[in-house]
Amino acid sequence: MKKIAVxxxxxxxxxxxxxxxxxxxxxxxxxxxxxxxxxxxxxxxxKDFIQKMKDGATVKTxxxxxxxxxxxWKELLETYDGVLFLPISSRLSGTYNSAVLASKEFDGKVVxxxxxxxxxxxxxxxxxxxxxxxxxxxxxxxxxxxxNETYMFACIIPETLTYLKNGGRISPxxxxxxxxxxxxxxxxxxxxxxxxxxxxxTTKKAYMAGIEKTVNVDNPEDYYWFVVHSxxxxxxxxxxxxxxxxxxxxxxxxxxxxxxxxxxxPGTLGVCRVKKIKx
Numbered sequence: 020m021k022k023i024a025v026x027x028x029x030x031x032x033x034x035x036x037x038x039x040x041x042x043x044x045x046x047x048x049x050x051x052x053x054x055x056x057x058x059x060x061x062x063x064x065x066k067d068f069i070q071k072m073k074d075g076a077t078v079k080t081x082x083x084x085x086x087x088x089x090x091x092w093k094e095l096l097e098t099y100d101g102v103l104f105l106p107i108s109s110r111l112s113g114t115y116n117s118a119v120l121a122s123k124e125f126d127g128k129v130v131x132x133x134x135x136x137x138x139x140x141x142x143x144x145x146x147x148x149x150x151x152x153x154x155x156x157x158x159x160x161x162x163x164x165x166x167n168e169t170y171m172f173a174c175i176i177p178e179t180l181t182y183l184k185n186g187g188r189i190s191p192x193x194x195x196x197x198x199x200x201x202x203x204x205x206x207x208x209x210x211x212x213x214x215x216x217x218x219x220x221t222t223k224k225a226y227m228a229g230i231e232k233t234v235n236v237d238n239p240e241d242y243y244w245f246v247v248h249s250x251x252x253x254x255x256x257x258x259x260x261x262x263x264x265x266x267x268x269x270x271x272x273x274x275x276x277x278x279x280x281x282x283x284x285p286g287t288l289g290v291c292r293v294k295k296i297k298x
Contacts, residue, residue, distance in 0.1 A: 021100035023152035023161075026091065028083055028114060029059045030107035031141035032247075032276040043145050044102075046091050048278055051079040059277045068277045069250050069285050072182070078281040082106075082114040089121055092129050101128050101158045105145050105165075107278075108135045108211035130158040132165050135211030139273035140171040140293040143243045147296050154298065169294045173208040173247075174216065174229030178286025205229050206283070208291070226258055226288060230265065233290045239266035242292040249275040250285040262290055 027033060029048035038045045047058045050068075053076050057063050063071075072078060083106075095102050104122070109115035115133050122129040134144050144165055151161045203225040207216035216232065219225045236242065244266055248255035255272045262270045275287060 020155050021157070022098070023101045023103055023149075023158060024095040024099040025145050025149045025152065026095065026102055026104045027141050027145050028106045029276070029278045030112070030137045031105070031145065032138050032273065032279060033142055034060065037142075041142070041146060042149055043142075044091070044095060046083045046088055048083050049081045050277060050281065051081070052076050063277070065274070065276055068280070072280065072285055080278050080281050082112050082117060085117055085121060088118060092122075092125065096125070096128055101130065103148055103152070103158055103161055104129065104131045105134055105136075105141055105148065106131065107137045107141070109133045110135065110211035111137060111213065127158070130162050132162045133211075134165050134169065134171075136171045136293070137208070138173070138247055138275060138279050138289075138291070139245050139271070140173075140243075140291060142273075143245075143293050144169060144296070147298070151296075151298050156298065164296055164298065168296050170210070171208065171291060171293045172233060173245075173289050173291035174233050175206040175208060175213075175247075175283060175287060175289035176203060176222065176225045176229050177206070177283045178222070178251075179284060182282060182284030205232070206289075207232070227261075230258065230262055230290050233292055234262060234265045236292065239268050239292075241295055242268070243295060244268050244270040245273050245291040245293070246270055247273050247275050247287075247289040247291060249280045249283065249287045251288055254288055258288065258290065 026044040028046050047061050050057050050059050092102050106114040118131045122131050148161050202218050203222050204215050205217040246255045246259045259270045
């Protein structure tokens with residue numbers, strides 16, 4: 020049976036310690052903070068990053084450096100027979116397309132998967148991929164199951180529109196008007212895209228509306244469930260209980276880290292479901 024390494028990028032919101040415990044590999048993505056380039060996690064702690072954002076830092080994100088990614092693949096192939104790479108959704112970054120082109124030089128030993136996901140759902144599916152590999156599934160079989168049998172749906176509620184404005188998601192005028200009128204957007208993550216699903220007047224209404232949109236499925240047991248947050252864990256615990264009551268399923272609380280937080284900001288709360296893969 021071939022040994023397969025499962026590799027994710029920083030958008031999976033995974034620490035180096037978590038990756039080691041789970042038996043996953045991770046390639047870090049660069050950040051530019053006030054014009055200075057740093058590597059996510061390796062170059063700045065979550066705590067320091069959150070403080071910089073609260074202090075009004077200008078933050079930009081980039082895909083993994085292609086040279087670093089290719090080096091990582093070569094390094095892994097010294098130990099493994101193949102590499103399965105699960106990057107951020109192709110509809111949110113150019114990472115997937117760049118990686119597919121680079122992988123052509125590896126004679127099928129590197130397979131890039133577009134799960135159309137970001138944040139902790141990538142972790143969940145990466146664990147499934149690792150389990151499938153250990154059961155003897157090939158790289159292509161794992162890729163096909165992920166791309167055809169699972170998906171994520173999430174509703175994300177940012178505390179303020181400021182970071183969406185800074186990231187170019189909404190115009191400065193819309194952000195200013197929204198903040199003035201205390202309009203709270205509900206961001207929908209579906210089919211790999213992020214879009215505005217709804218707008219309400221209070222954060223509590225937004226949280227409950229996001230939960231209702233996400234839990235509206237016939238068979239909750241067919242999904243992994245998450246409440247995600249950036250620097251608002253107590254709030255996440257409160258709404259974890261709400262989601263568990265509505266779904267009667269275990270709900271995990273996961274932090275949103277730098278790559279995703281750069282676009283939504285501290286104080287963001289979200290609820291997410293991920294379709295389980297049968298294998």
